Structure formats: C-alpha cells, structure tokens
Amino acid sequence: MTNNIIITISRQYGSGGRLIGEKLAGKLGIPFYDKELITMAAEQSGFSREIFERMDERASSSLLYTLSLNPGMAGGMTGMMDLPLNDKVFLIQNNIIKQLADKGSCVIVGRCADYILKDRSDCVNVFICSDMADRIKRITEVYGMSLTNAEREIQKYDKRRANYYNFYTHTKWGIATNYDLCLNSGIIGIDASVEVIRAYVEGRDRFEGRPAR
Amino acid sequence: MTNNIIITISRQYGSGGRLIGEKLAGKLGIPFYDKELITMAAEQSGFSREIFERMDERASSSLLYTLSLNPGMAGGMTGMMDLPLNDKVFLIQNNIIKQLADKGSCVIVGRCADYILKDRSDCVNVFICSDMADRIKRITEVYGMSLTNAEREIQKYDKRRANYYNFYTHTKWGIATNYDLCLNSGIIGIDASVEVIRAYVEGRDRFEGRPAR
Numbered sequence: 001m002t003n004n005i006i007i008t009i010s011r012q013y014g015s016g017g018r019l020i021g022e023k024l025a026g027k028l029g030i031p032f033y034d035k036e037l038i039t040m041a042a043e044q045s046g047f048s049r050e051i052f053e054r055m056d057e058r059a060s061s062s063l064l065y066t067l068s069l070n071p072g073m074a075g076g077m078t079g080m081m082d083l084p085l086n087d088k089v090f091l092i093q094n095n096i097i098k099q100l101a102d103k104g105s106c107v108i109v110g111r112c113a114d115y116i117l118k119d120r121s122d123c124v125n126v127f128i129c130s131d132m133a134d135r136i137k138r139i140t141e142v143y144g145m146s147l148t149n150a151e152r153e154i155q156k157y158d159k160r161r162a163n164y165y166n167f168y169t170h171t172k173w174g175i176a177t178n179y180d181l182c183l184n185s186g187i188i189g190i191d192a193s194v195e196v197i198r199a200y201v202e203g204r205d206r207f208e209g210r211p212a213r
Numbered sequence: 214m215t216n217n218i219i220i221t222i223s224r225q226y227g228s229g230g231r232l233i234g235e236k237l238a239g240k241l242g243i244p245f246y247d248k249e250l251i252t253m254a255a256e257q258s259g260f261s262r263e264i265f266e267r268m269d270e271r272a273s274s275s276l277l278y279t280l281s282l283n284p285g286m287a288g289g290m291t292g293m294m295d296l297p298l299n300d301k302v303f304l305i306q307n308n309i310i311k312q313l314a315d316k317g318s319c320v321i322v323g324r325c326a327d328y329i330l331k332d333r334s335d336c337v338n339v340f341i342c343s344d345m346a347d348r349i350k351r352i353t354e355v356y357g358m359s360l361t362n363a364e365r366e367i368q369k370y371d372k373r374r375a376n377y378y379n380f381y382t383h384t385k386w387g388i389a390t391n392y393d394l395c396l397n398s399g400i401i402g403i404d405a406s407v408e409v410i411r412a413y414v415e416g417r418d419r420f421e422g423r424p425a426r
Contacts, residue, residue: 012390124400129390176387177225177342182395183413187337192416199412200396203405 008113013157014135017128034109059167115169134186221326226370227348230341238320247322272380328382347399
C-alpha cells in the first residue's frame with residue numbers, strides 16, 4: 001500500500017465487523033480505532049468516559065437531558081453549550097475522527113466516520129453484514145450471550161446504529177451506494193473478509209483511472 | 214474453485230457490471246449469461262426475440278396489453294395465458310435462469326437472478342454500483358452516449374431496474390443486506406472489481422464454517 005488510506009467500517013451487530021477491522025489494520029500495519037475513540041473523546045473533552053460509553057452511537061432525543069458544561073472546559077466546544085448531550089458527544093467524536101484521519105492511514109469502526117470524512121479523497125468506506133442465523137451463532141458462541149435473547153439483542157443494537165447513522169447523516173445505513181464495499185462476512189468468515197477488503201484497497205491503490213473524489 | 218457456484222450480478226447502469234461479470238466468468242472458466250438469456254427465452258417460448266428485448270427488465274404495468282398466446286405454443290406455460298406480457302416474460306426468464314443454475318457453475322447478470330435462485334445454497338449475489346460522475350464518464354466514453362443526456366439516461370435505466378427488481382422480489386434493489394457483496398467499481402476499475410469478487414468466491418469456497426443456506 002503506497003497511498004494514505006482511511007478505512008471506515010460500518011457493521012451490523014454480530015457480524016464480526018470490529019474484529020475484521022482490527023485484523024485488517026494489523027495486516028496493513030496501521031492504527032485501529034473503535035472503543036479507543038471513547039477514551040480519546042473523554043480525555044479531550046473533559047466529560048467522563050462513562051458519558052461516552054452510555055451515549056456511544058445513540059441518536060439524539062428530545063427526552064435526553066442537556067449536560068451543563070463548564071464553559072472553561074473542553075476547548076473548542078464553545079457554542080455547543082445548549083445542545084443535547086448526544087449531539088455534544090457526536091461533535092466531540094466528529095472532531096477526533098477528523099484529527100485521526102489528518103494524522104495518516106487508519107481503520108475507524110462505526111460512529112458515522114464515513115459521513116464525517118466524506119470530503120476526503122482517501123477513504124474507503126466498508127459495510128459488514130451477516131445473516132441473522134450467523135450473527136446469532138456468533139454472539140452466543142463468541143460473546144457468550146443467551147440464545148433466548150440473541151435475536152432481540154441484535155435487532156435492538158442494529159436499530160440503534162441505524163437510528164444514529166440516519167439521524168446524523170441524513171442518509172440511510174446499509175444502502176449499498178453509501179459505501180465503496182459491502183460484504184456478508186458470515187458466508188466467508190473473518191479472515192477472508194479481511195482479504196476481500198485488502199483486495200479492494202490494493203485495487204484502489206493501483207487504479208490509475210481512480211477519480212479524485 | 215472446487216465447489217459449484219452461481220454468481221448473480223445486479224448492477225447500476227454504467228457501472229461496468231456486465232463487463233465485470235463477463236471477465237469474471239472468463240477467469241473462472243464458467244458460462245456467462247446476460248443478453249444470452251433473451252435469445253434462450255425467445256427460443257424456448259415461441260415468443261419473438263423482439264418482445265423479450267422490449268420487455269427486458271421492465272416491471273409489469275396494468276396498461277400493458279396481454280399477448281394472446283396460442284395455447285399450443287410455449288410448452289409448460291399453461292396457466293400464464295391471462296397474465297400481462299411482462300409477467301409472462303419474467304416467468305419464462307425465471308424458468309430459464311433456474312435451468313441454467315441446475316446445469317452448473319455460471320455468472321448471470323440482472324433479471325432478479327439473486328431472488329429467483331434464493332433457495333439454492335450455491336449462489337453468491339453481487340451488486341455493482343459506481344458514482345454518477347464515473348458512470349457518466351463510462352457511458353459517454355465506452356457507449357459513446359451524448360454528455361447532455363447521460364445523467365438522465367442513467368437515472369432512467371436505474372429507475373427501471375429498481376422498479377423491476379422491487380416489483381418481482383418484494384424487496385429493495387441496492388440494499389446491502391440483499392447481497393453477499395456490493396462494490397463501487399468506479400474507485401478500483403473493472404479488473405480489480407473482478408479480483409475482489411474472485412477473492413470473495415474463493416474465500417467462500419475455503420470457509421469451513423460456511424452456513425448451508
């Protein structure tokens with residue numbers, strides 16, 4: 001890989017998207033950001049880590065309280081004081097995602113990174129899905145979740161992720177044309193999914209007719 | 214490739230999906246079916262080739278006339294006599310697609326093949342898209358279409374393909390979860406797109422945890 005590349009990964013719950021992203025970053029020798037974004041957001045903002053964990057990938061709601069933030073805290077967040085807490089969390093993560101992309105090649109999971117970085121020409125946006133049966137198998141075997149609740153849990157998380165994405169991006173989560181590459185990981189497994197994404201990234205790197213978008 | 218495999222390709226107009234499918238079939242050494250389906254449908258049904266060309270990938274409409282078919286013609290089509298012509302064309306192509314899949318590995322472009330073959334466990338369903346600017350570039354340079362009408366033509370064909378798919382499958386064209394692999398061909402070009410699909414197909418072939426769907 002010769003060019004700078006930011007790979008964003010959106011993923012259905014239980015599809016193994018996080019692990020695919022992590023392995024891909026390892027193979028390419030570039031940083032990987034998922035829960036790391038929460039730690040960074042907490043450090044930079046002065047908000048507690050617990051707030052970011054609770055609000056992570058959740059859309060705004062008028063029922064949510066607004067955090068009364070000390071104006072001296074969280075540099076650069078002037079003008080955010082009256083926003084609902086979710087929106088503040090989104091904006092803080094938004095800034096961090098932009099900073100990380102400016103630093104160089106990396107893999108970023110979730111948090112609308114594809115949309116946040118849409119004006120950059122060096123992004124490859126990936127969506128990972130998987131059939132319900134394969135996701136149930138994965139979350140019961142890997143996460144140790146009970147089989148009784150598995151499907152309901154998956155639907156709950158997917159709905160939350162879709163709401164978050166649709167709310168902040170004004171487009172639709174999981175529409176093929178919003179991404180460069182979408183794949184069903186349950187059919188080929190984690191390692192082959194990494195290889196397919198790598199083949200796409202390398203193809204992009206080699207393609208001379210590549211548009212400057 | 215050791216296992217039998219049917220690769221279906223849905224594609225946005227101007228994305229190069231047909232060419233990608235043709236090259237992929239060549240690399241894998243398996244038959245390729247696109248316009249060939251029209252010839253076969255005409256031969257098997259007794260309808261004229263011109264009817265299939267005119268009705269190709271067009272959804273039914275109550276305004277369309279019903280062809281008064283001689284009951285002696287088109288074996289196996291009893292019970293189709295009162296259907297609108299588009300539905301007859303769909304059913305004839307439906308039968309041909311099922312016959313081709315029964316014969317062995319192949320690549321089939323368009324015509325809801327992914328949906329028609331949804332009960333088979335040996336299909337890989339691919340969706341090819343591309344940004345509007347890249348598709349305009351392609352259809353003006355490769356198809357020699359005028360730049361003035363290019364975007365309108367693309368939108369017209371995509372709308373027709375989406376209507377056809379949505380009408381006969383009762384699901385949505387271009388939703389990532391309806392396919393195993395979706396890719397933006399404009400970012401990586403035709404040859405790399407072929408390689409990415411091949412990497413997916415080979416990954417599926419090797420994957421021992423592959424579900425029997």
